[in-house]
Amino acid sequence: MTAxxxxxQWLGAAPVATMTPRLALAVTAGAAASARAAxxxxxxxxxxxxxxxxxxxxxxxxxxxxxxxxxxxTLTGFDAGEQLIVAGKPVRxxxxxxxxxxxxxxxxxxQRLMLTGRAADGVGxxxxxxxxxxxxxxxxxxxxxxxxxxxxxxxxxxxxxxxAHRLLAAPRHAGGWWTYSGATHQDRRDWMQPVKRGFExxxxxxxxxxxxxxxxxLVDVWRRDLGVAVGHLDKVPRLVSLPVKAVGDEVEVAMRxxxxxxxxxxxxLALPLAFIAVHDGDCFVPLDRYRRLMGAxxxxxxxxxxxxxxxxxxxxxxxxxxxLQRVRDTLPKAQELGLKWAVLDDGxxxxxxDWFNIDLKKFPRGEExxxxxVADIHARGMKARLWIAPLAVAPGSDELHQHADxxxxxxxGAPQLVSWWNCFYLCPAAPETQQRIAxxxxxxxxxxxxxxxxxxxxxxxxxxxCFNPKHKHGRPEDSVEHMVDFYRTMFESAHAVNxxxxxxxxxxxxxxxxxxxxxxxxxxxxxxLSSWQVRHKGKALKAQMGRWSAYAGxxxxxxxGGQDFAxxxxxxxxxxxxxxxxxxxxxxxxxxxxxxxxxxWRRWISAHNAKxxxxxxxxxxxxxxxFDKPETHVVEKNGVLHYAFYAPSWDGPVTLxxxxxxxxxxxxxxxxxxxxxxxxxxxxxxxxxKEHLLIEAVLESASGLPLARxxxxxxxxxxxxxxxxxxxxxxxxxxxxxxxWRGQPLAGTQSTRVQLMHGDGALFLRFNSxxxxxxxxxxxxxxxxxxxxxxxxxxxVFLQAPQxxxxxRYREVEVSPNGLVMDLEVRGQGRKRFVGESKARTAIxxxxxxxxxxxxxxxxxQAQALDGWRINLFRIEGEQASRQFSAWSPTNSAVANxxxxxxxxxxxxxxx
Numbered sequence: 044m045t046a047x048x049x050x051x052q053w054l055g056a057a058p059v060a061t062m063t064p065r066l067a068l069a070v071t072a073g074a075a076a077s078a079r080a081a082x083x084x085x086x087x088x089x090x091x092x093x094x095x096x097x098x099x100x101x102x103x104x105x106x107x108x109x110x111x112x113x114x115x116x117t118l119t120g121f122d123a124g125e126q127l128i129v130a131g132k133p134v135r136x137x138x139x140x141x142x143x144x145x146x147x148x149x150x151x152x153x154q155r156l157m158l159t160g161r162a163a164d165g166v167g168x169x170x171x172x173x174x175x176x177x178x179x180x181x182x183x184x185x186x187x188x189x190x191x192x193x194x195x196x197x198x199x200x201x202x203x204x205x206x207a208h209r210l211l212a213a214p215r216h217a218g219g220w221w222t223y224s225g226a227t228h229q230d231r232r233d234w235m236q237p238v239k240r241g242f243e244x245x246x247x248x249x250x251x252x253x254x255x256x257x258x259x260x261l262v263d264v265w266r267r268d269l270g271v272a273v274g275h276l277d278k279v280p281r282l283v284s285l286p287v288k289a290v291g292d293e294v295e296v297a298m299r300x301x302x303x304x305x306x307x308x309x310x311x312l313a314l315p316l317a318f319i320a321v322h323d324g325d326c327f328v329p330l331d332r333y334r335r336l337m338g339a340x341x342x343x344x345x346x347x348x349x350x351x352x353x354x355x356x357x358x359x360x361x362x363x364x365x366x367l368q369r370v371r372d373t374l375p376k377a378q379e380l381g382l383k384w385a386v387l388d389d390g391x392x393x394x395x396x397d398w399f400n401i402d403l404k405k406f407p408r409g410e411e412x413x414x415x416x417v418a419d420i421h422a423r424g425m426k427a428r429l430w431i432a433p434l435a436v437a438p439g440s441d442e443l444h445q446h447a448d449x450x451x452x453x454x455x456g457a458p459q460l461v462s463w464w465n466c467f468y469l470c471p472a473a474p475e476t477q478q479r480i481a482x483x484x485x486x487x488x489x490x491x492x493x494x495x496x497x498x499x500x501x502x503x504x505x506x507x508x509c510f511n512p513k514h515k516h517g518r519p520e521d522s523v524e525h526m527v528d529f530y531r532t533m534f535e536s537a538h539a540v541n542x543x544x545x546x547x548x549x550x551x552x553x554x555x556x557x558x559x560x561x562x563x564x565x566x567x568x569x570x571x572l573s574s575w576q577v578r579h580k581g582k583a584l585k586a587q588m589g590r591w592s593a594y595a596g597x598x599x600x601x602x603x604g605g606q607d608f609a610x611x612x613x614x615x616x617x618x619x620x621x622x623x624x625x626x627x628x629x630x631x632x633x634x635x636x637x638x639x640x641x642x643x644w645r646r647w648i649s650a651h652n653a654k655x656x657x658x659x660x661x662x663x664x665x666x667x668x669x670f671d672k673p674e675t676h677v678v679e680k681n682g683v684l685h686y687a688f689y690a691p692s693w694d695g696p697v698t699l700x701x702x703x704x705x706x707x708x709x710x711x712x713x714x715x716x717x718x719x720x721x722x723x724x725x726x727x728x729x730x731x732x733k734e735h736l737l738i739e740a741v742l743e744s745a746s747g748l749p750l751a752r753x754x755x756x757x758x759x760x761x762x763x764x765x766x767x768x769x770x771x772x773x774x775x776x777x778x779x780x781x782x783x784w785r786g787q788p789l790a791g792t793q794s795t796r797v798q799l800m801h802g803d804g805a806l807f808l809r810f811n812s813x814x815x816x817x818x819x820x821x822x823x824x825x826x827x828x829x830x831x832x833x834x835x836x837x838x839x840v841f842l843q844a845p846q847x848x849x850x851x852r853y854r855e856v857e858v859s860p861n862g863l864v865m866d867l868e869v870r871g872q873g874r875k876r877f878v879g880e881s882k883a884r885t886a887i888x889x890x891x892x893x894x895x896x897x898x899x900x901x902x903x904x905q906a907q908a909l910d911g912w913r914i915n916l917f918r919i920e921g922e923q924a925s926r927q928f929s930a931w932s933p934t935n936s937a938v939a940n941x942x943x944x945x946x947x948x949x950x951x952x953x954x955x
Contacts, residue, residue, distance in 0.1 A: 355428075446469075484537045693732055
């Protein structure tokens with residue numbers, strides 16, 4: 044963005060400040076109170092970057108203008124976006140001061156504008172709005188809003204709004220509006236919907252029914268050419284609404300608080316940290332951006348265990364009346380089909396809440412029978428998972444009788460009802476509730492031997508405020524805001540016993556609560572009502588939890604037609620089924636696996652097991668789920684792009700977005716049919732299909748070896764320390780491996796994901812390494828004292844320049860978890876030591892058993908060509924007998940040997 048001179052002028056006074064390039068401020072006398080969209084540039088204060096201009100008038104009203112196109116596009120009029128409701132009507136404010144500044148924020152460097160306004164009707168309240176634009180996140184405006192009561196008496200506040208705007212009617216070519224809501228609805232409606240005339244949703248993030256509540260605090264409306272998202276970035280849930288309402292051809296959005304409060308004299312009411320984001324593409328883009336901003340504050344979903352991506356059979360096909368024998372009889376067929384997990388669902392417990400009490404009618408020997416079932420599952424090479432519905436406790440249960448003090452009580456002292464289970468809520472913020480669930484998980488994982496948990500129930504997404512005096516809450520909202528502590532307890536207690544345990548959370552049709560996601564290994568589509576829900580929930584959750592998160596399509600029987608595995612496989616979801624076999628005791632609602640179904644399903648389960656696209660990188664930014672036809676999803680894995688097209692029928696061209704320059708071979712990988720070649724310069728392919736088509740695109744020049752992409756690092760995202768800024772990694776391609784140097788699966792939890800970028804004269808790598816245990820040298824004073832570093836845990840990159848192709852010359856860089864670096868030039872058996880050229884920084888996350896290494900590796904400056912580079916990526920972990928040697932591109936040597944240049948994969952350095 045070019046530098047601009049800007050000025051601040053108060054009601055005809057002389058200019059008093061020269062602003063930064065990101066600030067353009069002007070307030071002039073006679074600013075029109077009724078300024079509308081056509082008045083661009085008249086009488087306002089502006090804060091803008093290359094994508095968004097946020098403009099305020101003399102009455103503290105604001106409007107949004109999108110920048111970056113052929114011309115500025117006004118999206119709203121001057122709206123009273125930030126309002127305080129007193130005595131049933133909004134307080135009117137007059138702009139009285141503006142102060143620009145710049146500096147660090149929790150989200151990176153930014154430019155701020157603090158506006159101060161005085162109440163125009165004598166209420167005695169001062170309004171402060173601090174707007175911030177972030178250098179690393181163009182188009183995103185943060186809004187900190189506070190109200191100070193300067194009067195000598197308390198003021199009763201009925202509510203407030205932040206970011207309230209009416210978006211002007213879309214031009215005809217824009218195709219109308221769609222919306223995504225992160226709120227929960229009891230009818231389990233679609234998360235993504237068209238906004239038609241008369242559309243209105245409150246989108247309250249508290250309880251919308253007795254056991255339906257919580258969610259992700261973001262709402263988005265978008266059309267073909269742009270979108271606008273509103274939400275908050277507080278680190279705990281807030282009881283706010285994010286309403287969307289169609290008003291004719293215009294659409295209203297806002298964040299709103301409806302809870303009355305009393306603002307004492309001299310007190311300040313600080314509202315949740317809000318944001319407005321203007322974006323291209325569909326709702327994936329702002330959801331992905333929201334995840335990044337929350338990640339900057341330490342809230343991020345973990346890299347899950349590898350087994351979280353394995354296919355699933357669940358005994359829920361037999362429902363609560365299952366018998367142990369029927370479950371055992373079905374296991375051989377599940378194993379034969381290639382399913383990797385067996386899940387024992389609801390009905391194993393005596394009553395809901397009595398998780399220590401096994402139903403002796405089904406398990407006559409109690410714990411012995413439970414352990415024997417787990418042993419049988421393990422003997423078949425499968426993993427075992429157990430269903431549980433924490434926080435729900437049934438009337439008549441021992442748990443309720445013995446621990447009634449733990450109940451969540453409402454304002455009237457009555458227990459909160461979990462209507463679906465005919466149970467009551469326990470309070471998640473009560474320490475004893477957390478202690479008891481930790482003991483249950485230790486029993487299930489540690490004593491009974493299960494490998495994971497299916498944590499189920501819409502009641503787990505959010506809770507109501509708790510008024511139980513025995514819990515001594517500071518505020519009733521403690522129960523809401525500390526639900527995350529309950530999730531953390533579940534997650535940590537399971538992983539403390541078994542680091543590879545999978546914690547699945549299924550909040551039964553609700554829109555997931557983001558604040559719980561740092562403590563979830565796997566998120567299913569959660570009782571989808573259609574294949575469309577499987578796909579669009581997948582798009583949303585891949586944005587919220589990360590592009591390679593372990594999203595599961597849930598039971599295929601819930602898809603449209605009851606056997607649409609294509610919707611799961613195509614969006615990069617884990618496949619799952621609840622079939623019964625060899626018979627089903629429910630003739631009316633049978634899920635019997637018939638021979639016809641079995642033939643059909645084998646192809647899809649095999650396709651999932653072969654590709655495991657769930658751990659690939661979901662490219663949700665490439666296609667708009669509402670406007671691109673046919674509906675298209677893309678998953679990239681190790682340089683191969685996997686496209687999935689969906690439509691009732693299609694006969695015509697499709698466009699393959701995301702291909703880098705070159706010729707690509709196209710193949711229907713489910714049916715094994717070659718579809719020809721496509722040049723990235725003309726990336727269209729004529730196809731004909733009904734319902735779906737899944738294809739893969741492989742770069743023809745890759746010659747059978749894996750391909751790693753390195754995108755160009757924008758100079759503005761390179762930090763002063765020579766490392767990329769954190770936000771830069773979010774868009775970097777990734778390569779994943781969890782096999783040894785021979786290509787055989789590793790034992791234990793170990794897996795490695797590597798992201799790559801390049802800049803002038805350097806390759807940037809980030810290794811994300813899930814570990815079993817860490818073994819390191821202690822840091823030595825002498826850099827030579829760590830030789831040979833590979834005798835301890837390390838990650839390694841071997842890099843070969845184009846001019847060295849076909850030789851035994853390449854660069855080898857190793858980094859250990861405690862940050863020690865060994866940098867070598869290899870020529871056959873000879874090695875030259877470099878000191879201080881490559882650099883690294885590392886971090887260890889013991890909670891999630893991950894260590895991260897960022898490397899900066901100099902590339903041969905004399906090699907200007909971007910093509911012809913070769914690379915391999917390695918990892919060593921463990922001591923003696925437990926030592927594991929893994930390789931991205933297997934070397935297939937008789938013994939562990941990484942020094943096989945012929946096995947190096949291809950490195951693609953992308954232009955701009």
